[in-house]
Amino acid sequence: MDIRIVLDVKPVLGEGPLWDVGQQRLYFIDSLGKRVFRCAADGGELRAWTVPSAIGSLALTRDGEGAVVALADGIHILDFASGEIVAVIDPEPGLESNRLNDGKVDRGGRFVFGSMNLPETESSGRLYSLDPAWRLRVLDEGIVCSNGPCWAPDDQTFFFADSWAGEIWAYDYDIQTGDATNRRRFAALPSAEMGAHDGSTVDSEGFVWNAFVYEGKIARFAPDGTIDRIIEMPVRKTTSVMFGGADLDVLYVTSMAEPPLPRYPGDPAARGSLFAVTGLGVTGIPEPRFGGVASDAHTARLVQPRTISR
Template sequence: MRIEVLVDVKTILGEGPLWDVESERLFWIDSKGANIFRTTHRGTEVRAWDLPAMIGSLAIRKRGDGAVVALSDGFHFLDFATGEVALINNPEPGMPTNRLNDGKVDKCGRFIVGSMDTLEAGANGSLYRLDPDLTVHKLEDNIIVSNGPCWSPDGGTFYFCDSWSREIWAYDYDLVTGSISEKRTFATVDTVNGAADGATVDAEGCLWSAQVYDGKLVRYTPDGKVERVIEMPVKKVSSVMFGGPNLDVLYVTSMAKPPLPRNPHDGIQRGSLFAIYDLGIKGVPESRFAA
């Protein structure tokens, strides 16, 4: 195994790595900097888009050349060619201390996104589903910081966490309706200063969790047991995603500056996009938003 800096752009709050298998490009975001970045698997041809508000996550669209983005003020379409954004729906009007955060697309092309309290204090957040017909449905509430949505390889189990709950949850996921049920604790996060952040599932059904402020990536088996821990060069790791032409490279985002004054000191590689090679493990292709 080897860990390398793929792109050093010093993202303030790097998040949401997303490998698009159709374009063979890696996307990631700077939530606080309000940017989307794109690169090749080699870290070349870097492109960036500026956004009008903080971004929590994005999904590539099946139709046209663009994405659906979860901004602080709701769901929007982004046109890659022009950089223009258009509002779809704001599910939380009148909640100025909240913003949309982490999100992913299920196998049927629905965008599942959670919101968070920007002060990371009150359970004001919720989990939403944006359907391809652009309707929004609330799936869960009473969340402080929504993070880590992802699915088992067959799509039947949904994983999700409230970062400060010290737990990662599993739900039964209905691929026909997009509903969740049977919430249970998948894993308890063993940390003193850290928290579960972004996550992904590999082809073997194991869940990878970035444990922010601890500088660790933890791989859990499908029954919730810790299989391995990878120590990263920086503490503020935020999210993970398998990608590359063979889906065998693990990409890791990080923060140059935390949104709140927790563990402010980190190495000179803070804010970098990392790539981990030679793990001998492959990921699962991510779906596009079906609109």
Template sequence: MRIEVLVDVKTILGEGPLWDVEQQRLYWIDSFGCNVFRATVDGREIRAWDVPAKIGSMALRKDGQGAICSLQTGFHALDFKTGESTLIADPDGGNPTLRLNDGKVDRRGRFIAGSMDTMEAGPNGSLYRLDPDFKVTRLDSGIIVSNGPCFSPDDRHLYFADSWSGEIWVYDYDIDTGNVSNRRTFTKVDTSRGGAADGSTVDAEGCLWNAQVYDAKIVRYTPEGKVDRVIDMPVKKVTSVMFGGPNLDILFVTSMAKPPLPRFPGDGVLRGSLFAIYDLGVRGVPEPRFGA
């Protein structure tokens, strides 16, 4: 195993690595810089788009017209050709204390994303589903910081974390309807060093990989929720993970250059870098696109 800096653009709050198998390109975002980035597998041909508000996550569209973005001001459609963002819906009704955060697409083209309390203090956020026809449905509520949604390879389970709960949860997921049920604890996160569950992905073996922000660790959990592997990272504030590359065997890891609140720790010179981890002996699964 080796860890390398792939791109050093010093993202204020890097998040959401997304490998697109069609284009063979890696996308990621800067939540507080209000940017979407794209690069080749070796970190070249960097392209960036601005969005009009803080961004929590994105999904590429099946129609090839751009992306769906979860912004502080709601779900937006980003046109890659024009750079324009168009509001789809604001499920939190313009509440300035909330913003949409992490999200992923299921294998029927629905975008699952949650909102968060901007001060990371109160259980004011919700988990939403954006359907291909742009209908929005609330799936759960009472969440402080929505993070890490991802799906089991058999589509039967949705994993999700409220970062400050100290747990990663699992729901039963109905792939036909997009509904969730039977929320329960998948695993408890070791928060003794101040870390918390952030972005996640699931590999081809059904194991969940979670970035544990402020604790400099990537943790792999078995489908039973047991710790299988721990990777120590060169920065504390790792934020999210995604497998990509031609063989889906490179783990891309985002990080943040500046903590969102003063109580969170600083970091070293590699803060805000996009990392690539090679030779893990594990492959991911292709990430779906949004749309019918």
């Protein structure tokens, strides 16, 4: 196994690595620095876009020419050619203590993302699903900090974490309807001193990879929730993970340069770097794009959930 720095652009809060198989490019964000980055597998051909507010996550549009971005004040569309940002819908108007956070696309083309409480002290966050028809549904609520959405290879299980719950949850998932029900504990931190669950991805064998933020560890969880292996990273504030590269065998890891919670100690000079971990003997799964058409975004509307099953 080898760990190396791919890019060192010092994001305030590096997050959300997303490898697009069609473009053979890696996207990631600076949540608090309000930037979207794109680069080749080796970190070359770097591009960056600025967004108007804090960004929690992004999903490429179906044509790959733009992205649906979860900003502090709602869902927007970013056009890569012009840099233009167009607002679509704000699911939490007037709730200034919240912002939108981590999200990914399911294999039905839905963008599933959550919100978080900015002081990370209140359970004011929700989990949302934006379908290709631009209908926005609430899937769950009572969340402090939404993180780590991802799906098992068979699409029947959805994984998600509230970072401060100390555990990753599993839901029964219906890929046809987008319903997430029967929430239960999938895995937990080995101890309270192991930081908090942050971003996740699932490999081709159905194992869940999760970043332990503030502790500098990446864990691989078996389908039964037990820890299969742990990787020690060069920095403590690791934030998210994603498999990429031509063979989907490179694990990209983002980190933060300036933690929003100052009670945590600083990191060495490599803080904020984008890392590549190779030689793991594991491959990832191609990430889908959002299924909606940007020109139809004006039809977006909020639909309350049919059921929230705990």
